[in-house]
Amino acid sequence: MRRLLLLALVLAAAIPPAASAAGPVAVALDRATVSTQIGRRFTFTSTIRNESDRPVSGLVAHLNVLSFDPGVYVDPEDWSSHRTRYLATLPAHGSIRVSWSVQAVNSGHFVVYVAVVERSGSEAVAPSGTLRATVARRQTLNSGGVLPLALAVPGAILLLFGVNLRRRRARS
Amino acid sequence: MTAVESVRRRPATPASLVVAEQELRDLWLAGRGLPLALAFSVLLSFTTYLVATNQGLNFLEQREAVNVTLQVAVAVAALLVLLWAGDAVSGERERGTLEALLLVPTPRRALVVGKAAAALSLWLIAFAVSVPYVWFLGRGVGVVGVALGSGLAVGSLLALFLVGLGLLVSVFASSNRLSLAIGLFALLALFAPTQMPSGAQKGWAGDLLLRIDPLTAGLHYLGKVVVDAHGAGQDASWLIAPAVAAVLLPAAALAVAGRLSLRSGERA
Numbered sequence: 001m002r003r004l005l006l007l008a009l010v011l012a013a014a015i016p017p018a019a020s021a022a023g024p025v026a027v028a029l030d031r032a033t034v035s036t037q038i039g040r041r042f043t044f045t046s047t048i049r050n051e052s053d054r055p056v057s058g059l060v061a062h063l064n065v066l067s068f069d070p071g072v073y074v075d076p077e078d079w080s081s082h083r084t085r086y087l088a089t090l091p092a093h094g095s096i097r098v099s100w101s102v103q104a105v106n107s108g109h110f111v112v113y114v115a116v117v118e119r120s121g122s123e124a125v126a127p128s129g130t131l132r133a134t135v136a137r138r139q140t141l142n143s144g145g146v147l148p149l150a151l152a153v154p155g156a157i158l159l160l161f162g163v164n165l166r167r168r169r170a171r172s
Numbered sequence: 173m174t175a176v177e178s179v180r181r182r183p184a185t186p187a188s189l190v191v192a193e194q195e196l197r198d199l200w201l202a203g204r205g206l207p208l209a210l211a212f213s214v215l216l217s218f219t220t221y222l223v224a225t226n227q228g229l230n231f232l233e234q235r236e237a238v239n240v241t242l243q244v245a246v247a248v249a250a251l252l253v254l255l256w257a258g259d260a261v262s263g264e265r266e267r268g269t270l271e272a273l274l275l276v277p278t279p280r281r282a283l284v285v286g287k288a289a290a291a292l293s294l295w296l297i298a299f300a301v302s303v304p305y306v307w308f309l310g311r312g313v314g315v316v317g318v319a320l321g322s323g324l325a326v327g328s329l330l331a332l333f334l335v336g337l338g339l340l341v342s343v344f345a346s347s348n349r350l351s352l353a354i355g356l357f358a359l360l361a362l363f364a365p366t367q368m369p370s371g372a373q374k375g376w377a378g379d380l381l382l383r384i385d386p387l388t389a390g391l392h393y394l395g396k397v398v399v400d401a402h403g404a405g406q407d408a409s410w411l412i413a414p415a416v417a418a419v420l421l422p423a424a425a426l427a428v429a430g431r432l433s434l435r436s437g438e439r440a
Binding site: 153 | 206301
């Protein structure tokens with residue numbers, strides 16, 4: 001039983017992150033999971049490989065983000081402001097690496113993937129495997145402290161105003 | 173002691189400094205400076221309380237909360253500066269104190285420089301008041317320094333621009349009411365592009381309008397730096413209009429200050 005378990009673990013480690021192909025290109029990501037905190041940035045690289053015997057031009061790679069939680073609204077533009085890349089011509093069996101920088105804007109469980117389409121030619125979309133992102137909450141704003149602040153600043157100015165008024169009255 | 177007495181008693185000190193000192197005393201020790209600062213802090217307290225008690229704030233929204241508070245601070249401080257500068261000459265004219273001021277043996281430009289310093293002090297105090305609010309909202313997302321630095325830079329440019337505009341109108345206006353009305357109308361017109369639908373802001377014409385309006389351009393720059401975490405130099409082109417306006421309008425106000433007269437429209 002332990003040998004079987006060991007064999008399964010070795011096999012799982014040997015399998016590269018998920019790659020997928022549709023049409024002449026295949027897309028693979030350099031990592032399958034990432035754990036981070038809200039507000040932090042992480043990067044990953046996609047490798048886009050031309051699997052055909054002819055050069056492919058007009059490829060467009062696009063980054064997508066989705067949430068597993070139906071209550072979490074994801075605006076991919078918030079996660080990455082540079083989501084669409086127009087790629088140079090890929091020679092036959094050539095590949096290109098594209099790096100993506102993503103900022104975790106919401107907390108929860110998300111999937112990030114890259115899809116590649118051809119501007120002309122194949123109508124198929126080549127998606128990458130998924131990069132599963134787990135984003136932990138980070139308490140950055142202690143809203144409990146706002147009331148003392150909201151009262152203290154006007155209070156301090158009011159105090160100054162009162163002192164100034166007394167001083168003026170004492171003079172006159 | 174009035175500005176007139178101050179200038180007469182201290183002939184060795186540059187007149188603009190004496191006038192500035194007296195105007196600052198009038199504003200902050202004997203005038204409406206502290207009540208205005210109090211009202212400003214109440215407004216910022218209210219804004220900060222509303223955005224901070226929203227438990228659903230995510231990372232990006234927290235940056236936006238900082239941006240909203242900063243923009244409110246800059247915009248309201250700009251309004252205060254414009255109102256004070258707009259009152260500077262036409263107010264003296266209406267209260268009948270301008271005649272005594274004009275009889276002081278000092279260049280008229282020095283009088284206007286002194287009044288401009290008092291109006292600018294309103295911006296500096298308003299900025300100092302806004303610091304704790306920005307710090308409270310921005311700590312934890314590493315945006316406090318950037319927000320305060322860019323806010324100070326943009327707010328100072330806008331304050332200089334509006335001081336120039338207010339003084340320019342005030343020198344020519346026959347009454348305080350007219351001066352304030354023109355100033356407020358100009359300020360509303362400058363804010364108008366921010367209310368345009370986003371579709372109208374696209375394209376070269378919309379982009380040009382946003383860029384040539386110093387207020388819109390300045391606030392847009394703040395948004396880029398604070399919310400989108402752009403570098404200070406990345407969107408520096410948006411600061412061209414505020415910088416140009418911050419030089420041109422005060423220069424124009426100084427140029428016409430030499431013609432300052434008891435009644436509007438008369439040559440000195």
